[in-house]
Amino acid sequence: MTAVRQAPRPARMWPGDVVRVGAVGLRTRPLRAFLSALGIAIGIAAMVGVVGISSSSGADLDRTLAALGTNLLTVEPGTTMTGERARLPTEAEAMVGRIRPVRTVSAVGLVEDAKVYRHGRIPETETRGLATYAARTSLPDATGARIRSGTWLNEATARHPAVVLGASAAERLGVGRAGPDVRVLVGGRWFTVVGVLEPAPLAPELDNAALVGWPAAEAELNFDGHPTKVYTRSDEGDVEQVSGVLGATANPESPNEVEVSRPSDALAAKQAAGEAFTNLLLGLGAVALLVGGVGVANTMVISVLERRSEIGLRRALGATRGQVRTQFLAESLLLSALGGTGGAALGAAVTAGYAVAQGWPVVVPAWAVFGGVAATLAIGAVAGLYPAVRASRLSPTEALATP
Template sequence: MAAPARSRPPHPRPRPVPARMRAGDVLRVGAVGLRTRPLRAFLSALGIAIGIAAMIGVVGISSSSGAEVDRTLSALGTNLLTVSSGTTLMGEAARMPVEAEAMIERIGPVRAASAIGKIGDAKVYRSEEIPEAQTGGISTYAARLDLLSTVGATVHRGTWLNAATERYPAVVLGASAAQRLGVGAVGPDTQVVVGGIRFSVVGVLAPVPLAQELDAAALVGWPVAESRLAFDGHPTTLYTRSDESRLESVRAVLASTANPEAPNEADVSRPSDALAAKQATSQAFAGLLLGVGAVALLVGGVGVANTMVISVLERRAEIGLRRSLGATRGQIRLQFLAESLLLSAVGGAGGIVLGAGVSTGFAAYRGWPAVVPLWATGGGLAATLVIGALAGLYPAVRASRMSPTEALATP
């Protein structure tokens, strides 16, 4: 009798392989939450946008300010050195020799030299009716004719002193001095009182970045200062232009050349260093504002995280349905992570546009060159993506861990 045939066990059915989500699918699925809840998405993106706009705006304005300083230095030059009268060992005001300017001109690398001399007793008033105590902080200086070309100054209204007017009661006012005196027009009929004598205002200077002491000054000719204002002829500040390559060597000998008997009583400075220090101060303040922008960005990231957590709680039924239809945990994670990244990217793009617009508009208002560094915009966008990934990571993991039955049973 033949043995009965043995039954073979049925082959196990192969488990279905979940379909892989392409990039377009990820974007479409991730955008579902944004489309269905536009107001919430807008408010969350707004938090990110404010933080990025603050950072881009601070960097852009700071960079534009630095570009303006660089442009000013390029136009005025960084080879200007000044020698000023210091103080004696007894604390009294020192005096440079009358020949100091001529001695400095003998230094080989010095291309130009000029001088001003302060006339301490010559107070400046709009008229004789002004009380003596109300000087407005305006100082009177005797000035050489080549002063403007040496310091890089320009005349805003009127003319500069010449060989004729330097011998007569004619005065050129600095920018802030003219404003304090209320002088708007120039000419023979516009007069101010200098040292008790009426002087005609022949010109008004534009602000002088490298010689700011001239902004609050009344400048008269050297000869008329000696003949009418009892000026002693001693310069108080000397301005020199030197070869850029030999600037430091000139700087080393300026004090001893200007005042050979007491070099320690002469102060040598480089005005462009003050502008560079101002730029450094501005950058330090910008760093503080960047910190504020970073805090605002962090607050925006918390808003995104909160939105995503609420979205997961509200969409449990959707998560359960997708899991029942074969979606894997990884796909669920990817969906909510993509939604968080999209939300942050929208906010970051808006913040970049807003920050660049603010910095460009402010630079245009101040007359600065508009500079928005590429690294700032790229870094801002990268920061938003990092914030979005961190903000969406926990909600995405939480959504992926929901079982289909748990999610579908949730009311």
């Protein structure tokens, strides 16, 4: 009885063998592999960069809020029953200061018709959107405003023609620094610029303001003494309690004509708007990543067509369909991994460069980097699946017969 001779089993491919075989196509066609990986890299770099820059911006905002505090509440006059602009009582600041949890209170008052000019030769209509406010000496403590040049008003300078300019006001007036020889016209009178402020995130109305002392405004500019905005600071745990009684305390006769706000909420809303914009950019990055995946699929299909003879020779030498399929799938994954790794590194570098240029803390979320690389591998697997299956289905005789 003749024994049936079994065909030898094909050699097993270890992970190292899979990587070496899969890299053959990348080594033999480096330019095509680079261009395909570049498409993937652009998509990943866009996604990582968008998430990183958004996170860095958010971290800077959180740092700013932590430094300035989120316990600032403001009181402003609203509108009357007839639709006219209401007025806060002259005693509003003092009454608000009597609220037990309030730690700091200050105020500004708009000085009507006190226009600000660099010199007397400027036409009266060119006001540049600047306003004059009477200001308390305690204003920086309440608002977190900081001096960029010079000093803030004190008990002495608040009684004399001295002015502190907001950041935007100084820029529009062409005042780069404070000094005894720097003067501006306020309400037709010369005031010496004793200070220039940094931008005030929690009190943006100060940026376009010329701030004079409360006594000087009353004596020199006919200020009527009515505050137009009162600023209060209280303990973080008491903010809601203070907010509930602030309006009625500031204007007991007409509490419905008072507006109470929390400036930090505006910054939080701004951050939320920025996150919505980030989601839009992430969508665009995903589209770029999808386009890169299509490029990888196209490259792999062409690679299968060009390497039919190689596939046929491998099959004739004993390679199984699974091994051929694994080879081309590994090539697609390697191509995507190169693009994903390079794109993640590029996105992180762009984030770091932009954040440093803006003075922000550098924040690159790990989930964005690893998630981006994982997404490229998933796209590479999907993009390479069809070409790999197609290659594995070629019979040795059909593939070797291809010229």
